[in-house]
Amino acid sequence: MAAGTSTGGMTNKLPGRIGDAPIIGAGTWVENKVCGVSGTGHGEFFIRFNVAKEICDRVKYKNLSISEAANQVVDELQAIEADGGVIVLDGRGRHAFSFNTPAMARAFKSSDGKEFVEIYK
Numbered sequence: 001m002a003a004g005t006s007t008g009g010m011t012n013k014l015p016g017r018i019g020d021a022p023i024i025g026a027g028t029w030v031e032n033k034v035c036g037v038s039g040t041g042h043g044e045f046f047i048r049f050n051v052a053k054e055i056c057d058r059v060k061y062k063n064l065s066i067s068e069a070a071n072q073v074v075d076e077l078q079a080i081e082a083d084g085g086v087i088v089l090d091g092r093g094r095h096a097f098s099f100n101t102p103a104m105a106r107a108f109k110s111s112d113g114k115e116f117v118e119i120y121k
Contacts, residue, residue, distance in 0.1 A: 001030045001031075001032050001033075001035075001036045001089065001091070002030060002036065003028045003029065003030045003036040003037060003038045003052075003089075004028065004038065005021040005022075005027045005028040005038040005039065005040060006021060007019055007020075007021040007027070007040040017043075018043070019040070019043035019046075020039070020040060020041070020043035020044075020046035020047050020051070021040050021043070023043075023046075023047055025050045025052055025053040026043070026046045026047040026050055026051060026052060026053075027039055027040055027043070027046055027051070027052060028052055029052035029053040029055075029056055030056075031056050031060065032091070033091040034056050034059055034060045034090070034091055035055065035056045035059045035060075035066055035069075035088055035089060035090050035091065036056075036088070036089045037051075037052035037053075037055050037056060037070075037086050037087070037088050038052070038086065038087045039051055039052055039055075039084060039085060039086035039087065040084060040085070041077065041082060041083050041084015041085060041099075041101070042077075042082040042083050042084055044082075045077055045080065045082035045084070046077075046082075046084060049073075049076075049077070051073055051077070051084070051086070052086070054073055055069045055070050055073050055086060055088060056069075058072065058073070059090065065090075065096075066088040066089070066090045066094065066095075066096040067088075067096040067098070069088075070086050070088050070096050070097075070098035071098045073086070073098075074086065074098040074099060074100050075100070077100060078100040083100055083101050084099065084100065084101070085097070085098060085099025085100065085101060085104040085106075086098055086099070087106055087108075093110065093111070095108050095116075099121075102120065102121065103119050103120045103121070104119070105118075105119050106118055106119075
């Protein structure tokens with residue numbers, strides 16, 4: 001498995017601010033046969049709570065589905081007024097998307113040719 005994360009950054013961010021996307025464990029995490037996560041949002045919170053790795057840890061240690069783990073973590077972010085979202089794959093190629101904003105660009109294409117592209121909820 002592999003994950004890559006890119007972000008457009010936050011509007012009106014402070015000069016020199018470093019976001020979560022390049023921080024392993026915050027915006028990107030992969031553990032073979034468990035899950036891979038790419039996420040972005042209010043980076044300070046993604047970094048503080050190690051969001052991407054936290055999702056995989058809940059899959060691995062709590063035996064949650066990727067949807068359950070992603071939704072729990074994104075709900076916890078929302079509870080502290082942090083916006084963001086994640087794209088998650090499990091070790092069997094299943095996907096999950098979770099976000100607490102009005103929109104998040106997301107897409108996938110499976111090996112059998114199934115395609116999915118959406119922006120808004």
